[in-house]
Amino acid sequence: MNEYIVGIDIGSSSVCAAAGKIDKHSEIQIMGITSSNCIGVKRGIVVDIDNTSESIKRCISSLERMVDTKITEAYIALPGGISELVWNKGVVAVSSEDREIKENDVKRVLKASKIINIPNDKEIIGVIPQQYIIDGYDKIKDPIGMCGLRLEVDSQIILAQSTVVNNIFKSVNKAGIKVLGVVFEPIAVSGVVLKEEEIQRGIALVDAGSDSINIYIYKGGSLKSISTLPLGGDIITNDIAVCLKIPILEAEKLKIKYGSVAENSFDDNFKVEVNANYNNKVKVDCNILNQIIEARVEELFSLINRELSKSEYYDELSGIVIVGGGMALINGIEEFGKDVLGKLVRVGIPKYIGAASPLYVTAVGIVKDVSNSIKLKNIPGVNPSKNNNLPDYKNIIEDENEKEMESENKTNGFISRIKDFFTDFF
Incomplete structure (x- = not known):
């Protein structure tokens, strides 16, 4: 099992899981990816464990058949929609005598930056x-290796309801999977679909799920804001069901x-036969189908635009990237979104290979x-905290997390080992 890295994305309509392996060129290869329907989660919150x-069991069982191995451990994503970002500052005096x-x-x-009222x-x-400050610079x-008397940090504190996070862990553990670590979803997704230049310049990531839309705004190389709309792709499906x-x-x-x-979706009209109630078959006019979809998608884009316009970074956004299965799979969504939002959309x-779908971005993002x-960590002489491709907090607080988790595990026992724990959980 150690040769594979498994990531699980628990969504409102489906659970996706991906298994990856680092090849001889130190590149990650996705060896298997699958999904299964899920009705126990609503807007990122587990409502039925x-x-x-x-x-999760069905999804992992399918993945096991793909990679031909037993899967007992995995990493999971913490949804951005159930989280809250709070800005805070920490200040300490440099402890060493040589001021290094x-x-x-x-x-x-x-740790000092986490002293806030919650x-x-x-x-x-x-x-x-977000940045470190040494003696006013x-x-x-x-900052490691630099000299100074006073060290400050401007940081983002991620908050979430403890019961919500606990229920996610319980669901995974009940499926027979040990949680090795947690990845913050906005960071995981951005790592596989956004370019570094976009994150620096300003970009909005719209994760449109079945019953909610999470909007993440990045600027200056980091995540700046999270917002959520309580609507998703299910409302389009519901309109189709009611109207037809x-x-x-x-x-x-x-x-x-x-x-x-x-634009040309109404040019070639044809009818599709579908099963209606009581085993009756009806013919659906595709022009009418697409008119229903277009009306609701336009409304969703308008709501997204209204939410984006509230951000102080709105004018600096170079474009909008859509992921998830709620809207991204609809044909022509990029040009339509550009017309409504007035910004480039992709x-x-x-x-x-094998994972080229907006449905799988979170699961693949976890693995990557x-x-x-x-x-x-496996490269001799490399200090991960000094690598630009890996956010500092993932390594800097890791040792502290492991010590805290050892103490926590003695009382709750639901995680017996944390390896590469990416967020300061509990």
Whole structure:
């Protein structure tokens, strides 16, 4: 099992899992990827542990057949939609006599940045440093090895409701899978569909799921904001079912196979026969189908645009990237989105053979994120915290996390080993 890195994405309509392996060229290869339907999650929150765990079991069982090995361990994603970003500052004095900043100083300043007032029902699950400041000099990405008297950090504190996170862990554990670590979803997804230049210049990532749309804005090389709309692709499916008087399942099939918002989608009209209620068959006019889809997609884009316009970075956004199965699979979505939003729109697709679908971005993103850390640690003489491709917080706080988790595991026992733990959970 150690030769594979497994990532699990638990979504509202499906569970996706990907298995990757680092090849001889130190590149990650996706060896298997699959998905299964899920009805136990609503808007990123587990509402039925039994159904969710069964979906995970089916998904992992299918993945096991693909890679021909037993899977008992995996990494999971923490959804951005259930999280909250809080900005805070930490300040410490450099402890060494020669005033050289050591890794322990960075750990101390990150810990100091977590001293904030939070509601009783929430927990700090991560801290992402945005910049370090040494004796008043700012915009420092990696202070280790530099000299100074005073070390400061401007950081993002990630908050989430502890019960929500616990239920995700319980669902995975009940499926017989040990959680090796957690990856923050906005970071995982951005790693496989966004370019570094885009993240620096300004980009919006729209993760349109079945019942919610998460909007992440990146600028200056980091995540700046998270917002969520309580609507998703299911509302398009529901419109089709109601207007055409067909079952939801048939409406979803029609949307995926024939749905289009392209300019020429109304030119060649044809009818499709589908199963209606009581085993009756009806013929659906594809022009009418696409008019229904277009009306609702335009409304969703308008709501997305309204949400984006609230951001102080709106004018600096170079474009919008759409992922997820709620809208990204609709034919012509890029040009249609450009017309409505007034910005360049593209569908985010992982550049891996067999995984080139917007449905799989999170699962693939988890595998890639984990592999980046593992292969760096296996290279002699390389300090992962000084590698630009790996955010500092993933390694800087890792040792502290492992110590905290050892103590935590003695009481709750639901994670017995944390390896490459990427967020400061609990």
